[in-house]
Amino acid sequence: MPVPKKRRSKSKKRIKGACWKIVPPQLRPCPSCGALGVSHSACLECGQYKGKQVIQLKQKDTPKES
Numbered sequence: 001m002p003v004p005k006k007r008r009s010k011s012k013k014r015i016k017g018a019c020w021k022i023v024p025p026q027l028r029p030c031p032s033c034g035a036l037g038v039s040h041s042a043c044l045e046c047g048q049y050k051g052k053q054v055i056q057l058k059q060k061d062t063p064k065e066s
C-alpha cells in the first residue's frame with residue numbers, strides 16, 4: 001500500500017483544494033426523441049439507448065383504473 005513520504009503542509013493542502021471547479025455535465029440530444037440527456041447513458045425521456053428500449057418508463061398520462 002503506497003504511503004506518502006512527507007506530510008503535506010496546510011498551505012499546500014489549501015492550494016490544491018482551491019484549484020478545482022465544478023464541471024457541468026456534457027449534454028447531448030437524444031437521437032430518437034431529441035431531448036437533452038447525459039451521453040453514454042439511456043435517455044430518460046424515451047428510455048432508449050443505441051436504438052433499443054432499455055428502460056420501461058411509467059406512463060403518467062394513462063389514468064389508474066380503480
Ligand SMILES: [Zn+2]
Pocket residue numbers: 030031032033034035043044045046047048
Ligand atoms: Zn430519447
